[in-house]
Amino acid sequence: MNQSEREAAKRRAGERAVEAVEDGTVVGLGSGSTAAHAIRALGREVDAGLDVEGVPTSFQAREIAVDAGIPLTTLDEADVTLAIDGADQIAGRDLLKGGGGAHAREKIVDAAADRLLVVADPTKEVDVLDDPVPVEVLPDARTPVADAVRRLGGRPELRRADRKSGPVVSDNGNLILDCEFGAMPAPTGLAADLSALPGVVEHGLFVDFADEVCLGTESDVTVFEP
Numbered sequence: 001m002n003q004s005e006r007e008a009a010k011r012r013a014g015e016r017a018v019e020a021v022e023d024g025t026v027v028g029l030g031s032g033s034t035a036a037h038a039i040r041a042l043g044r045e046v047d048a049g050l051d052v053e054g055v056p057t058s059f060q061a062r063e064i065a066v067d068a069g070i071p072l073t074t075l076d077e078a079d080v081t082l083a084i085d086g087a088d089q090i091a092g093r094d095l096l097k098g099g100g101g102a103h104a105r106e107k108i109v110d111a112a113a114d115r116l117l118v119v120a121d122p123t124k125e126v127d128v129l130d131d132p133v134p135v136e137v138l139p140d141a142r143t144p145v146a147d148a149v150r151r152l153g154g155r156p157e158l159r160r161a162d163r164k165s166g167p168v169v170s171d172n173g174n175l176i177l178d179c180e181f182g183a184m185p186a187p188t189g190l191a192a193d194l195s196a197l198p199g200v201v202e203h204g205l206f207v208d209f210a211d212e213v214c215l216g217t218e219s220d221v222t223v224f225e226p
């Protein structure tokens with residue numbers, strides 16, 4: 001699948017997900033390019049009269065939602081019925097997220113939702129999660145967390161926008177360590193170990209999160225419950 005085919009698959013997945021949204025739904029608005037397609041499609045439905053509110057998971061999602069005319073709310077004011085979010089890897093109900101560094105707020109909103117619908121292109125589906133795990137850390141905790149990740153068998157790397165730039169700073173003002181652990185066939189233990197490290201805000205292992213997956217294909221969308 002080349003880049004433009006992937007982009008079309010993402011758009012198809014995002015647009016199909018919005019078909020699951022009914023009047024009165026409070027929608028968790030995920031981050032990334034696939035979720036952005038869903039947010040724009042939801043905006044078109046709102047234009048056509050659909051009555052929903054959105055809870056954005058990032059500055060990016062918020063900007064797109066405002067632009068698309070989706071009324072926004074917060075977790076303080078509403079219960080999220082359905083979250084629509086992207087993923088970097090999908091293995092059954094387990095996800096790896098955080099490619100855009102938004103996984104902390106994504107996990108809060110996705111966990112609060114009654115149901116999580118994951119939208120992605122087919123390259124995201126894998127047998128076993130094996131990409132580096134994004135770990136958002138308070139800036140002061142960067143070195144001790146990196147040391148602890150090494151003790152857990154991982155190889156941490158501070159995320160930078162490019163070689164010349166400084167570190168990527170998350171929407172929450174924190175740093176991100178991308179931590180290579182190799183294949184993670186049973187990520188529950190590692191997820192708990194990472195969560196327990198002082199200074200870790202959130203990591204990108206979303207264990208047992210996906211209720212439904214919309215995978216865009218070359219010409220259609222496959223929808224399944226993992």
Ligand SMILES: O=C(CO)[C@H](O)[C@H](O)COP(=O)(O)O
Pocket residue numbers: 010030031032033034035085086087088096097098099100101102103106
């Ligand atoms: O977790 C995320 C951001 O933190 C995204 O959902 C994930 O990176 C997928 O992005 P895309 O749909 O652009 O491939």
